[in-house]
Amino acid sequence: MWYGGFVQFAQSTVKAVSGIISFPISVSNEKGYIIGDTNPERIGTRHKPSIEVIRKNDVTLFTREKVAGMENVLPGVAAPLNFGGRPVGVLGIIGEPELVEPYAHLVKKYVEMMWQETLHVQAENLESMTLESFFQYILxxxxxxxxxxxxxxxxxxxxxxxxxxxxxxxxxxxxxxxxxxxxxxxxxxxxxxxxxxxxxxxxxxxxxxxxxxxxxxxxxxxxxxxxxxxxxxxxxxxxxxxxxxxxxxxxxxxxxxxxxxxxxxxxxxxxxxxxxxxxxxxxxxxxxxxxxxxxxxxxxxxxxxMLPSRIDPHMRKTLITRLEAFRKDSSYMELKHDFLVYCEHSMNISRAAKALYIHRNTLIYRLKKVNELTGLDTSRFDHCTLLYFSLREETENLSQQHFHRMFE
Structure with a gap:
């Protein structure tokens, strides 16, 4: 079984390791094909000794004498790269074996750790993308x-x-x-x-x-x-x-x-x-x-x-009809404002009048006019509640229409 991520990131691995050591390096897959190399011209070519290195699963030295006559093989050290408990590729460090061998085990471990992290990140990203798709589907x-x-x-x-x-x-x-x-x-x-x-x-x-x-x-x-x-x-x-x-x-x-x-x-x-x-x-x-x-x-x-906006259409139509005379009155906007302030001050005439900067008798007069126009009793809590929510619902609808017009 071959790891696609290993192929995809082989060249970036070569680049990363080349920044650590000064020797040319290569990465071959388990079939012996070079998939990453300091020299791009070698990518895609066959490196037959890699197959033997994978079979032995051990670091192998290639002296100048040993590689003489071998095609596409340079002197250096070849180390198997293990993932998931088995060798899946070969790291080659090119140079005189006695010079590059000290780097072999260190670089091998570095590459294996780097690839393990890469695979871990890929798995996490895949799980994250799957979870996001799940959320979009159910929500x-x-x-x-x-x-x-x-x-x-x-x-x-x-x-x-x-x-x-x-x-x-x-x-x-x-x-x-x-x-x-x-x-x-x-x-x-x-x-x-x-x-x-x-x-x-x-x-x-x-x-x-x-x-x-x-x-x-x-x-x-x-x-x-x-x-x-x-x-x-x-x-x-x-x-x-x-x-x-x-x-x-x-x-x-x-x-x-x-x-x-x-x-x-x-x-x-x-x-x-x-x-x-x-x-x-x-x-x-x-x-x-x-x-x-x-x-x-x-x-x-x-x-x-939010409660006023939850009034159903039938009830809304009924309230509009019942309050038609109130809405047509020339003092409607003033009366509506004063009534809402009266409710928001717990139906306390003195506190509401103070908030409105008017005399309490003026507010009493205006509330009596609301009673006459609506047929409601503004001294009753239940009547005030009904009118309050009706007027709030109308006010918020108008405000919302104005809000949307601003951005049209």
């Missing part, structure tokens, strides 16, 4: 094939039936910037690995947790929890963990990090819902909560802010 599709999911889980050794929730860590264009300026920073794969390590540490990565890049902008954690109680316990500490991660990522020039969390689901093929939960709460938070970096449904302020 970005509304429905998935359970057989395909099980195939991925078997290949990646992932428990499928485990309660998890989705955490999105959005790093903006930090990864692309790193790639663009590689000469001044970590190499892309190493940079990705470093960011993943930071995220795993921040969220207490466990055996059933899964963490990977979804795309160049987002790292996703599928965090395992035993049950909903454990989820709530974890979410009590979630904001603190996120803020710590944000500060850590700044050390790697990741300045614009936002984090969102979805709700837990009992099976891995249902986690697209948790991803949509997290994505939805992040979009809301980034538009309406300037300065915030962490968003989740555990945050009551976020839930309160």
């Amino acid at each position: 970005l599709n509304k429905s998935v094939n359970r057989e395909q999911v099980n195939h991925y889980c078997d290949m990646l050794k992932i428990r499928a039936d485990c309660t998890r929730f989705c955490i999105i860590v959005d790093i903006g264009n930090a990864l692309l910037e790193n790639i663009r300026h590689t000469s001044n920073s970590l190499k892309p794969n190493r940079f990705k690995g470093t960011l993943l390590d930071c995220v795993k540490r921040a969220f207490d990565h466990g055996n059933d947790d899964i963490c990977a890049f979804l795309n160049t902008e987002r790292i996703v954690v599928l965090k395992a929890v035993r049950d909903e109680t454990r989820y709530l316990e974890y979410m009590r500490e979630f904001k603190g963990k996120c803020l710590g991660l944000i500060e850590t990522l700044k050390m790697y020039s990741v300045e614009l990090t936002t984090i969102g969390a979805g709700n837990p689901y009992s099976s891995i093929d249902m986690l697209s819902r948790s991803y949509l939960d997290a994505d939805s709460v992040m979009k809301y938070g980034q538009q309406w909560n300037g300065g915030r970096k962490v968003f989740s449904y555990y945050d009551w302020d976020i839930l309160l802010g």
Whole structure:
């Protein structure tokens, strides 16, 4: 069995070793063909003694007398290169045997270690790419094939039936910037690995947790929890963990990090819902909560802010019809503003009037006018709640339309 990576990187190995020792070197494969050489003209030619070196699996000296009459063989030392417990190639150091022999074992070990590291990195990269493909499949599709999911889980050794929730860590264009300026920073794969390590540490990565890049902008954690109680316990500490991660990522020039969390689901093929939960709460938070970096449904302020937009179309139409007279009144904008401030000050007329810089009797008069136009009683909490959410929903829709027009 031949290792494709060995062929692919043979010449780079020759270049690396040539920078360490001053003697010409060559690398042959197990069939005796030179696949890397200080002299490029020898690449692809047959070096028959390499086959014998592999068979003996021992360092062999080639004196000038020994190579006399041999085709394409130069004096020096040939050492078998072992990978996976067997010789798969030969390293040749060209020169007088007594001069190059002291380097043979040292360079042999160096090359074997370098190739072992190369194969290890390739395996890690392949696993990383497979995991990223898996994330894209289960998180970005509304429905998935359970057989395909099980195939991925078997290949990646992932428990499928485990309660998890989705955490999105959005790093903006930090990864692309790193790639663009590689000469001044970590190499892309190493940079990705470093960011993943930071995220795993921040969220207490466990055996059933899964963490990977979804795309160049987002790292996703599928965090395992035993049950909903454990989820709530974890979410009590979630904001603190996120803020710590944000500060850590700044050390790697990741300045614009936002984090969102979805709700837990009992099976891995249902986690697209948790991803949509997290994505939805992040979009809301980034538009309406300037300065915030962490968003989740555990945050009551976020839930309160999102609730008006969750009114279903039938109820929305009913509310619009019932409030038509109020909206058509010439004082509508002023009355709406004053009413919202009144609600946000716990229906306390004195505090609300102070915040509005008006006399409390003026506010009482305006609230009575709201009562007349809507048929509601602004002294009742339930009536105020209904009107408050209706007006908030309208206000946010208008703000959102304005927001999108700004970027058209």
